[in-house]
Amino acid sequence: MKKAQVADIYLRLAELNPEPVGELEWVNPYTLLVAVALSAQATDVSVNLATRKLFAVAQTPEQMLALGEAGIREHIKTIGLFNTKAKNLILMAQQLIERHGGEVPTERSALEELAGVGRKTANVVLNIAFGTPTIAVDTHVFRVANRTGMAPGKTPLAVELKLEKVTPPMFMRHAHHWLILHGRYICKARAPECWRCPIVDLCGFRGKKLVPPKSRTAQGDGQAR
Template identity: 75%
Template sequence: MTKADIEGFFTRLQNANPEPVGELNYVNPYTLLVAVALSAQATDVSVNKATEKLFPIADTPEKMLALGEDGLKQHIKTIGLFNSKAKNVIEMSRLLIERHGGEVPADRLALEALPGVGRKTANVVLNIAFGQPTIAVDTHLFRVSNRTGLAPGKTPLAVELALEKRIPKPYLRHAHHWLILHGRYICKARKPDCWRCIVSEFCKFKEKTPDPALR
Protein backbone atom coordinates (compact mmCIF):
# COMPACT_ATOMS: atom_id res chain seq x y z
CA MET A 1 0.00 0.00 0.00
CA THR A 2 1.03 3.58 -0.59
CA LYS A 3 1.12 6.11 2.26
CA ALA A 4 -2.17 7.53 0.98
CA ASP A 5 -3.71 4.06 0.96
CA ILE A 6 -2.57 3.42 4.53
CA GLU A 7 -3.98 6.74 5.71
CA GLY A 8 -7.32 5.96 4.07
CA PHE A 9 -7.28 2.41 5.40
CA PHE A 10 -6.90 3.45 9.03
CA THR A 11 -9.18 6.46 8.75
CA ARG A 12 -11.97 4.10 7.69
CA LEU A 13 -11.27 1.65 10.50
CA GLN A 14 -11.10 4.47 13.05
CA ASN A 15 -14.36 6.03 11.88
CA ALA A 16 -16.12 2.67 12.10
CA ASN A 17 -14.74 1.83 15.54
CA PRO A 18 -13.11 4.80 17.32
CA GLU A 19 -12.32 2.96 20.57
CA PRO A 20 -11.76 -0.72 19.80
CA VAL A 21 -11.39 -3.16 22.66
CA GLY A 22 -10.10 -6.70 22.95
CA GLU A 23 -12.48 -9.61 23.39
CA LEU A 24 -10.80 -11.23 26.39
CA ASN A 25 -12.45 -10.48 29.73
CA TYR A 26 -10.26 -9.21 32.58
CA VAL A 27 -10.50 -7.02 35.66
CA ASN A 28 -6.93 -5.70 36.09
CA PRO A 29 -3.49 -5.97 34.46
CA TYR A 30 -2.78 -9.26 36.22
CA THR A 31 -5.95 -10.99 35.02
CA LEU A 32 -5.32 -9.59 31.55
CA LEU A 33 -1.86 -11.16 31.56
CA VAL A 34 -3.31 -14.49 32.69
CA ALA A 35 -6.11 -14.37 30.11
CA VAL A 36 -3.74 -13.63 27.24
CA ALA A 37 -1.38 -16.40 28.34
CA LEU A 38 -4.31 -18.83 28.47
CA SER A 39 -5.50 -17.78 25.00
CA ALA A 40 -2.49 -19.24 23.19
CA GLN A 41 -3.87 -21.79 20.70
CA ALA A 42 -7.35 -21.26 22.16
CA THR A 43 -10.31 -19.01 21.37
CA ASP A 44 -11.16 -15.92 23.39
CA VAL A 45 -14.63 -17.39 23.93
CA SER A 46 -13.23 -20.53 25.55
CA VAL A 47 -10.89 -18.51 27.76
CA ASN A 48 -13.67 -16.15 28.87
CA LYS A 49 -15.86 -19.12 29.78
CA ALA A 50 -13.09 -20.58 31.94
CA THR A 51 -12.09 -17.32 33.64
CA GLU A 52 -15.68 -16.31 34.41
CA LYS A 53 -15.47 -18.26 37.67
CA LEU A 54 -11.68 -18.09 38.06
CA PHE A 55 -11.08 -14.35 38.26
CA PRO A 56 -13.62 -13.63 41.04
CA ILE A 57 -11.52 -15.84 43.35
CA ALA A 58 -8.02 -15.34 41.87
CA ASP A 59 -7.49 -11.81 40.58
CA THR A 60 -4.01 -11.29 42.09
CA PRO A 61 -0.80 -13.35 42.03
CA GLU A 62 -1.20 -14.04 45.76
CA LYS A 63 -4.71 -15.44 45.35
CA MET A 64 -3.63 -17.51 42.35
CA LEU A 65 -0.82 -19.08 44.38
CA ALA A 66 -3.30 -19.82 47.16
CA LEU A 67 -5.55 -21.55 44.64
CA GLY A 68 -2.62 -23.70 43.56
CA GLU A 69 -1.83 -25.53 40.35
CA ASP A 70 -4.40 -28.29 40.87
CA GLY A 71 -7.09 -25.78 41.77
CA LEU A 72 -6.29 -23.72 38.70
CA LYS A 73 -6.48 -26.78 36.46
CA GLN A 74 -10.05 -27.40 37.57
CA HIS A 75 -11.00 -23.98 36.22
CA ILE A 76 -9.12 -24.11 32.92
CA LYS A 77 -9.35 -27.81 31.98
CA THR A 78 -11.62 -26.96 29.04
CA ILE A 79 -8.79 -24.94 27.45
CA GLY A 80 -6.17 -26.58 25.25
CA LEU A 81 -2.77 -27.30 26.86
CA PHE A 82 -4.27 -26.56 30.28
CA ASN A 83 -1.67 -28.59 32.18
CA SER A 84 1.31 -26.60 30.93
CA LYS A 85 -0.64 -23.35 31.11
CA ALA A 86 -1.55 -23.96 34.74
CA LYS A 87 2.08 -24.63 35.59
CA ASN A 88 3.16 -21.43 33.81
CA VAL A 89 0.51 -19.24 35.44
CA ILE A 90 1.46 -20.44 38.93
CA GLU A 91 5.16 -19.87 38.30
CA MET A 92 4.41 -16.52 36.64
CA SER A 93 2.45 -15.48 39.71
CA ARG A 94 5.30 -16.49 42.03
CA LEU A 95 7.82 -14.49 40.00
CA LEU A 96 5.57 -11.43 39.86
CA ILE A 97 5.55 -11.40 43.66
CA GLU A 98 9.26 -12.15 43.94
CA ARG A 99 10.51 -9.72 41.29
CA HIS A 100 7.82 -7.04 40.96
CA GLY A 101 5.99 -6.82 44.25
CA GLY A 102 2.95 -8.57 42.81
CA GLU A 103 2.48 -5.96 40.10
CA VAL A 104 2.56 -6.51 36.33
CA PRO A 105 5.58 -4.66 34.91
CA ALA A 106 5.04 -2.20 32.06
CA ASP A 107 8.19 -3.44 30.35
CA ARG A 108 8.44 -5.93 27.48
CA LEU A 109 11.67 -7.59 28.57
CA ALA A 110 10.42 -8.05 32.13
CA LEU A 111 7.18 -9.55 30.83
CA GLU A 112 8.95 -11.88 28.42
CA ALA A 113 11.07 -13.17 31.30
CA LEU A 114 7.91 -14.67 32.83
CA PRO A 115 6.90 -18.29 32.08
CA GLY A 116 4.41 -18.62 29.22
CA VAL A 117 4.85 -15.01 28.13
CA GLY A 118 6.22 -14.40 24.65
CA ARG A 119 6.53 -11.23 22.62
CA LYS A 120 2.93 -11.36 21.39
CA THR A 121 1.49 -11.74 24.90
CA ALA A 122 3.74 -8.99 26.21
CA ASN A 123 2.65 -6.64 23.44
CA VAL A 124 -1.03 -7.28 24.14
CA VAL A 125 -0.58 -6.48 27.83
CA LEU A 126 1.50 -3.38 27.14
CA ASN A 127 -1.10 -2.12 24.68
CA ILE A 128 -4.28 -2.80 26.64
CA ALA A 129 -3.15 -2.39 30.25
CA PHE A 130 -0.63 0.40 29.80
CA GLY A 131 -1.69 2.17 26.60
CA GLN A 132 1.58 1.61 24.78
CA PRO A 133 1.48 1.65 20.95
CA THR A 134 2.59 -1.96 20.62
CA ILE A 135 1.41 -4.39 17.94
CA ALA A 136 0.81 -8.04 18.78
CA VAL A 137 0.97 -10.09 15.59
CA ASP A 138 -1.34 -13.09 15.78
CA THR A 139 -2.52 -15.21 12.84
CA HIS A 140 -5.28 -12.73 11.94
CA LEU A 141 -3.01 -9.72 11.94
CA PHE A 142 -0.28 -11.58 10.05
CA ARG A 143 -2.78 -12.58 7.36
CA VAL A 144 -4.32 -9.11 6.98
CA SER A 145 -0.92 -7.41 6.78
CA ASN A 146 0.26 -9.72 4.00
CA ARG A 147 -2.99 -10.14 2.08
CA THR A 148 -3.81 -6.44 1.87
CA GLY A 149 -0.27 -5.31 1.15
CA LEU A 150 -0.25 -3.18 4.28
CA ALA A 151 2.96 -4.62 5.68
CA PRO A 152 4.10 -7.85 4.00
CA GLY A 153 6.53 -10.02 5.93
CA LYS A 154 7.62 -13.64 6.22
CA THR A 155 7.60 -13.78 10.02
CA PRO A 156 5.44 -12.25 12.77
CA LEU A 157 8.38 -10.13 13.93
CA ALA A 158 9.03 -8.85 10.39
CA VAL A 159 5.36 -7.89 10.08
CA GLU A 160 5.37 -6.23 13.51
CA LEU A 161 8.40 -4.09 12.69
CA ALA A 162 7.02 -3.20 9.26
CA LEU A 163 3.69 -2.14 10.77
CA GLU A 164 5.41 0.03 13.38
CA LYS A 165 7.28 1.75 10.58
CA ARG A 166 4.37 2.15 8.14
CA ILE A 167 1.39 3.00 10.34
CA PRO A 168 1.04 6.74 11.04
CA LYS A 169 1.52 7.58 14.73
CA PRO A 170 -2.07 8.74 15.35
CA TYR A 171 -3.29 5.21 14.58
CA LEU A 172 -0.63 3.13 16.34
CA ARG A 173 -2.41 2.97 19.71
CA HIS A 174 -5.41 1.09 18.31
CA ALA A 175 -3.96 -0.49 15.15
CA HIS A 176 -3.46 -3.80 16.93
CA HIS A 177 -7.19 -4.15 17.69
CA TRP A 178 -8.47 -2.84 14.38
CA LEU A 179 -6.39 -5.31 12.39
CA ILE A 180 -7.16 -8.32 14.58
CA LEU A 181 -10.90 -7.65 14.56
CA HIS A 182 -10.82 -7.05 10.81
CA GLY A 183 -9.04 -10.36 10.26
CA ARG A 184 -11.35 -12.23 12.63
CA TYR A 185 -14.65 -11.04 11.18
CA ILE A 186 -14.05 -9.71 7.64
CA CYS A 187 -10.69 -10.68 6.16
CA LYS A 188 -11.11 -14.32 7.17
CA ALA A 189 -8.60 -17.04 6.36
CA ARG A 190 -10.38 -19.29 3.87
CA LYS A 191 -12.60 -16.75 2.16
CA PRO A 192 -12.56 -13.04 3.05
CA ASP A 193 -15.86 -11.14 2.99
CA CYS A 194 -14.54 -8.58 0.52
CA TRP A 195 -18.01 -7.44 -0.55
CA ARG A 196 -18.70 -6.03 2.92
CA CYS A 197 -15.19 -4.75 3.65
CA ILE A 198 -14.99 -1.01 4.37
CA VAL A 199 -11.33 -0.82 3.31
CA SER A 200 -11.49 -2.92 0.14
CA GLU A 201 -10.60 0.01 -2.12
CA PHE A 202 -7.20 0.30 -0.44
CA CYS A 203 -6.54 -3.44 -0.33
CA LYS A 204 -4.14 -4.98 -2.87
CA PHE A 205 -5.65 -8.48 -2.71
CA LYS A 206 -6.47 -9.25 -6.35
CA GLU A 207 -8.90 -12.16 -6.00
CA LYS A 208 -11.58 -10.27 -4.07
CA THR A 209 -14.57 -12.38 -3.03
CA PRO A 210 -17.80 -11.23 -4.74
CA ASP A 211 -21.11 -10.79 -2.95
CA PRO A 212 -22.70 -14.28 -2.89
CA ALA A 213 -26.14 -12.69 -3.28
CA LEU A 214 -25.14 -11.45 -6.75
CA ARG A 215 -24.03 -14.84 -8.10
Protein backbone atom coordinates (compact mmCIF):
# COMPACT_ATOMS: atom_id res chain seq x y z
CA MET A 1 0.00 0.00 0.00
CA LYS A 2 1.30 3.46 -0.92
CA LYS A 3 1.93 5.99 1.83
CA ALA A 4 -0.74 8.27 0.39
CA GLN A 5 -3.33 5.53 0.86
CA VAL A 6 -2.17 4.93 4.44
CA ALA A 7 -2.51 8.65 5.12
CA ASP A 8 -6.04 8.59 3.68
CA ILE A 9 -6.95 5.69 5.98
CA TYR A 10 -5.81 7.59 9.06
CA LEU A 11 -7.53 10.74 7.84
CA ARG A 12 -10.87 8.98 7.57
CA LEU A 13 -10.52 7.23 10.92
CA ALA A 14 -9.51 10.55 12.49
CA GLU A 15 -12.54 12.32 11.06
CA LEU A 16 -14.82 9.70 12.62
CA ASN A 17 -13.02 9.70 15.97
CA PRO A 18 -10.68 12.70 16.42
CA GLU A 19 -9.58 11.84 19.96
CA PRO A 20 -9.67 8.06 20.42
CA VAL A 21 -9.05 6.68 23.89
CA GLY A 22 -8.13 3.27 25.22
CA GLU A 23 -10.92 1.27 26.77
CA LEU A 24 -9.02 0.17 29.87
CA GLU A 25 -9.88 2.14 33.01
CA TRP A 26 -7.02 3.70 35.00
CA VAL A 27 -6.27 6.35 37.58
CA ASN A 28 -2.56 7.12 37.16
CA PRO A 29 0.41 5.76 35.17
CA TYR A 30 0.90 2.92 37.65
CA THR A 31 -2.70 1.70 37.47
CA LEU A 32 -2.53 1.95 33.67
CA LEU A 33 0.58 -0.23 33.71
CA VAL A 34 -1.20 -2.76 35.91
CA ALA A 35 -4.34 -2.75 33.75
CA VAL A 36 -2.42 -3.27 30.51
CA ALA A 37 -0.36 -6.08 32.05
CA LEU A 38 -3.57 -7.75 33.24
CA SER A 39 -5.15 -7.43 29.78
CA ALA A 40 -2.81 -10.03 28.25
CA GLN A 41 -5.04 -12.88 27.03
CA ALA A 42 -8.06 -11.17 28.57
CA THR A 43 -10.67 -8.68 27.38
CA ASP A 44 -10.66 -5.04 28.42
CA VAL A 45 -14.18 -5.54 29.78
CA SER A 46 -13.10 -8.35 32.12
CA VAL A 47 -10.05 -6.38 33.26
CA ASN A 48 -12.14 -3.29 34.04
CA LEU A 49 -14.58 -5.33 36.10
CA ALA A 50 -11.70 -6.61 38.23
CA THR A 51 -9.64 -3.43 38.51
CA ARG A 52 -12.50 -1.19 39.62
CA LYS A 53 -12.34 -2.88 43.03
CA LEU A 54 -8.58 -3.47 42.92
CA PHE A 55 -7.77 0.18 42.22
CA ALA A 56 -10.13 1.27 44.98
CA VAL A 57 -7.59 -0.15 47.45
CA ALA A 58 -4.31 -0.15 45.50
CA GLN A 59 -3.22 2.76 43.30
CA THR A 60 0.51 2.70 44.07
CA PRO A 61 3.21 -0.01 44.16
CA GLU A 62 3.34 0.34 47.95
CA GLN A 63 -0.40 -0.26 48.30
CA MET A 64 -0.20 -3.23 45.94
CA LEU A 65 2.53 -4.80 48.07
CA ALA A 66 0.46 -4.20 51.19
CA LEU A 67 -2.45 -5.99 49.58
CA GLY A 68 -0.27 -9.07 49.12
CA GLU A 69 -0.36 -11.78 46.50
CA ALA A 70 -3.40 -13.47 48.03
CA GLY A 71 -5.29 -10.19 48.16
CA ILE A 72 -4.44 -9.44 44.55
CA ARG A 73 -5.55 -12.91 43.47
CA GLU A 74 -8.89 -12.39 45.15
CA HIS A 75 -9.47 -9.25 43.10
CA ILE A 76 -8.33 -10.60 39.73
CA LYS A 77 -9.44 -14.24 39.94
CA THR A 78 -11.96 -13.70 37.13
CA ILE A 79 -9.13 -12.84 34.70
CA GLY A 80 -7.21 -15.47 32.76
CA LEU A 81 -3.83 -16.53 34.19
CA PHE A 82 -4.64 -14.71 37.44
CA ASN A 83 -2.15 -16.72 39.54
CA THR A 84 0.81 -15.77 37.36
CA LYS A 85 -0.41 -12.20 37.02
CA ALA A 86 -0.75 -11.79 40.79
CA LYS A 87 2.86 -12.93 41.26
CA ASN A 88 4.00 -10.54 38.52
CA LEU A 89 2.19 -7.60 40.14
CA ILE A 90 3.97 -8.22 43.43
CA LEU A 91 7.37 -8.47 41.73
CA MET A 92 6.59 -5.46 39.53
CA ALA A 93 5.71 -3.37 42.59
CA GLN A 94 8.97 -4.38 44.29
CA GLN A 95 10.96 -3.51 41.17
CA LEU A 96 9.30 -0.11 40.81
CA ILE A 97 10.04 0.77 44.44
CA GLU A 98 13.62 -0.51 44.42
CA ARG A 99 14.66 0.75 40.97
CA HIS A 100 12.46 3.77 40.27
CA GLY A 101 11.36 5.17 43.61
CA GLY A 102 7.83 3.87 43.10
CA GLU A 103 7.37 5.79 39.84
CA VAL A 104 6.62 4.33 36.41
CA PRO A 105 9.67 4.81 34.14
CA THR A 106 9.27 6.69 30.88
CA GLU A 107 11.76 4.61 28.87
CA ARG A 108 10.69 1.51 26.97
CA SER A 109 13.79 -0.48 27.99
CA ALA A 110 13.14 0.18 31.69
CA LEU A 111 9.49 -0.75 31.35
CA GLU A 112 10.32 -4.01 29.59
CA GLU A 113 12.55 -5.01 32.51
CA LEU A 114 9.52 -5.09 34.81
CA ALA A 115 7.75 -8.36 35.60
CA GLY A 116 4.89 -9.11 33.24
CA VAL A 117 5.74 -6.24 30.87
CA GLY A 118 6.51 -6.82 27.19
CA ARG A 119 7.03 -4.45 24.29
CA LYS A 120 3.31 -4.05 23.58
CA THR A 121 2.51 -3.18 27.20
CA ALA A 122 5.43 -0.76 27.33
CA ASN A 123 4.28 0.96 24.15
CA VAL A 124 0.71 1.33 25.42
CA VAL A 125 1.87 2.90 28.69
CA LEU A 126 4.30 5.25 26.95
CA ASN A 127 1.61 6.33 24.51
CA ILE A 128 -1.36 6.76 26.82
CA ALA A 129 0.29 7.85 30.08
CA PHE A 130 3.13 9.94 28.69
CA GLY A 131 2.04 10.94 25.19
CA THR A 132 4.93 9.21 23.43
CA PRO A 133 4.14 8.51 19.75
CA THR A 134 4.48 4.73 19.91
CA ILE A 135 2.49 2.06 18.10
CA ALA A 136 1.44 -0.90 20.22
CA VAL A 137 0.70 -3.96 18.09
CA ASP A 138 -1.92 -6.25 19.60
CA THR A 139 -3.95 -8.88 17.75
CA HIS A 140 -6.31 -6.24 16.30
CA VAL A 141 -3.55 -3.98 14.98
CA PHE A 142 -1.65 -7.00 13.63
CA ARG A 143 -4.75 -8.19 11.76
CA VAL A 144 -5.71 -4.80 10.34
CA ALA A 145 -2.16 -3.99 9.24
CA ASN A 146 -1.86 -7.31 7.39
CA ARG A 147 -5.40 -7.58 6.04
CA THR A 148 -5.55 -4.06 4.62
CA GLY A 149 -1.99 -4.14 3.32
CA MET A 150 -0.98 -1.09 5.37
CA ALA A 151 2.01 -2.79 6.96
CA PRO A 152 2.17 -6.54 6.32
CA GLY A 153 4.49 -8.51 8.56
CA LYS A 154 4.88 -11.95 10.08
CA THR A 155 5.54 -10.74 13.63
CA PRO A 156 4.16 -7.94 15.82
CA LEU A 157 7.58 -6.26 15.81
CA ALA A 158 7.78 -6.35 12.01
CA VAL A 159 4.32 -4.79 11.77
CA GLU A 160 5.21 -2.16 14.38
CA LEU A 161 8.35 -1.09 12.54
CA LYS A 162 6.54 -0.93 9.20
CA LEU A 163 3.69 1.09 10.67
CA GLU A 164 6.21 3.53 12.12
CA LYS A 165 7.65 4.02 8.63
CA VAL A 166 4.38 4.55 6.79
CA THR A 167 2.39 6.46 9.42
CA PRO A 168 2.54 10.24 8.91
CA PRO A 169 3.88 12.06 12.00
CA MET A 170 0.60 13.92 12.48
CA PHE A 171 -1.20 10.60 13.05
CA MET A 172 1.40 8.77 15.16
CA ARG A 173 -0.02 9.83 18.53
CA HIS A 174 -3.34 8.05 17.99
CA ALA A 175 -2.44 5.55 15.25
CA HIS A 176 -2.66 2.36 17.29
CA HIS A 177 -5.91 3.48 18.96
CA TRP A 178 -7.60 3.97 15.60
CA LEU A 179 -6.37 0.60 14.34
CA ILE A 180 -7.32 -1.25 17.54
CA LEU A 181 -10.85 0.14 17.54
CA HIS A 182 -11.23 -0.51 13.81
CA GLY A 183 -10.15 -4.12 14.28
CA ARG A 184 -12.27 -4.63 17.37
CA TYR A 185 -15.54 -3.30 16.00
CA ILE A 186 -15.41 -3.44 12.18
CA CYS A 187 -12.45 -5.39 10.77
CA LYS A 188 -13.21 -8.37 13.00
CA ALA A 189 -11.18 -11.58 12.87
CA ARG A 190 -13.78 -14.05 11.64
CA ALA A 191 -16.28 -11.81 9.91
CA PRO A 192 -15.06 -8.35 8.89
CA GLU A 193 -17.99 -6.00 8.39
CA CYS A 194 -16.75 -4.55 5.11
CA TRP A 195 -20.19 -3.26 4.14
CA ARG A 196 -19.94 -0.52 6.79
CA CYS A 197 -16.19 0.04 6.70
CA PRO A 198 -15.11 3.66 6.13
CA ILE A 199 -11.88 2.58 4.39
CA VAL A 200 -13.21 -0.32 2.31
CA ASP A 201 -12.16 1.27 -1.01
CA LEU A 202 -8.59 1.72 0.24
CA CYS A 203 -8.27 -1.74 1.77
CA GLY A 204 -6.34 -4.43 -0.11
CA PHE A 205 -8.25 -7.36 1.40
CA ARG A 206 -9.40 -9.70 -1.37
CA GLY A 207 -12.19 -11.36 0.58
CA LYS A 208 -14.31 -8.26 1.12
CA LYS A 209 -17.94 -8.85 2.01
CA LEU A 210 -19.77 -5.79 0.75
CA VAL A 211 -23.25 -7.06 1.58
CA PRO A 212 -24.25 -7.83 5.19
CA PRO A 213 -25.53 -11.32 6.06
CA LYS A 214 -29.26 -11.76 5.52
CA SER A 215 -29.90 -12.02 9.23
CA ARG A 216 -28.30 -8.61 9.77
CA THR A 217 -30.17 -7.10 6.86
CA ALA A 218 -33.46 -8.38 8.23
CA GLN A 219 -32.72 -6.91 11.65
CA GLY A 220 -31.43 -3.65 10.27
CA ASP A 221 -27.94 -4.29 11.58
CA GLY A 222 -26.39 -3.56 8.24
CA GLN A 223 -26.86 0.17 8.63
CA ALA A 224 -23.75 2.21 9.26
CA ARG A 225 -23.31 3.25 12.85
